[in-house]
Amino acid sequence: MKNNPVVMDRILTNHTSFIVDLELNFNITFIIGESGSGRSTVFSIIKEKAVFDKRIRCYNYLDKNLNYKNAIKRSKGKLFVIDNADILLDDAMRQYIAMDPLNQYVIIGRNPTGLMLGQDEIFEMDSLTKDNITEFHLRNSF
Numbered sequence: 001m002k003n004n005p006v007v008m009d010r011i012l013t014n015h016t017s018f019i020v021d022l023e024l025n026f027n028i029t030f031i032i033g034e035s036g037s038g039r040s041t042v043f044s045i046i047k048e049k050a051v052f053d054k055r056i057r058c059y060n061y062l063d064k065n066l067n068y069k070n071a072i073k074r075s076k077g078k079l080f081v082i083d084n085a086d087i088l089l090d091d092a093m094r095q096y097i098a099m100d101p102l103n104q105y106v107i108i109g110r111n112p113t114g115l116m117l118g119q120d121e122i123f124e125m126d127s128l129t130k131d132n133i134t135e136f137h138l139r140n141s142f
Contacts, residue, residue, distance in 0.1 A: 002118065003027040007079040007104040013049040019135040020045050028097065028105045030112045030122045032141055037125045039108045042136050043083040046106075055079055061087040069093055076102045085109030 003026065011022040020042050022029070033039050043060065050056035057075070059068045060083035068088075072080055073096065082088055086109045089097070094114035097105055107115070112122055123138035 002121070003101060005104050006102065007055050007077060011046060011049070011079075011106070013045060015045045015048060017133050018045055019133060021135060022106070022138050024104070024106065026121050027101075027103075028107065028115060028117060028121055029138070030115065030117055031106065031108045031125055031138065032110055032112070032122060033125045038127050038134075038136050039125050040083060042125060043081060043108055046081050050081075056081060058083070059088060060084050072096070072100075072103065079104045079106065081106045081108075083108045086111050 005024050006027055009024050011020060011024065013020050018041065022042075031039055031042075043058065046056065047058040050058050055077065056079045057071070058081045072078075072093075080103060082105065085107045089107075089109075091114050097107075098114065098116040119142040120140065122141050124141045126137045126139040128135050128137075
């Protein structure tokens with residue numbers, strides 16, 4: 001279900017020699033890509049930003065928070081960044097996220113099935129290194 005972002009239309013942050021600049025046009029942005037493309041690096045940098053920006057919540061399979069499903073369902077006005085979504089999200093949670101009008105999602109995984117996404121909502125991580133600074137952006141995958 002396509003909705004405009006409900007929390008933010010851009011994530012811009014940096015860490016040491018990395019810059020993350022992600023334009024978010026919909027309430028669900030799905031990021032695919034090969035291993036080594038920078039997806040987990042971007043997740044880690046956004047997770048660091050979330051310490052200071054309480055609108056952002058980050059989850060991956062390494063988190064000890066087994067109650068993340070309830071946390072998502074109880075939230076309003078949050079941007080959830082979910083890494084390793086293929087491991088973390090079951091079919092019921094994918095369906096919930098697809099219909100959630102109160103929160104926004106950046107989902108990192110390989111399989112967008114069950115999220116009811118169009119091709120324009122699925123992106124690949126794109127990076128460019130110049131002067132020892134790597135910038136991460138999104139590019140349409142289709």
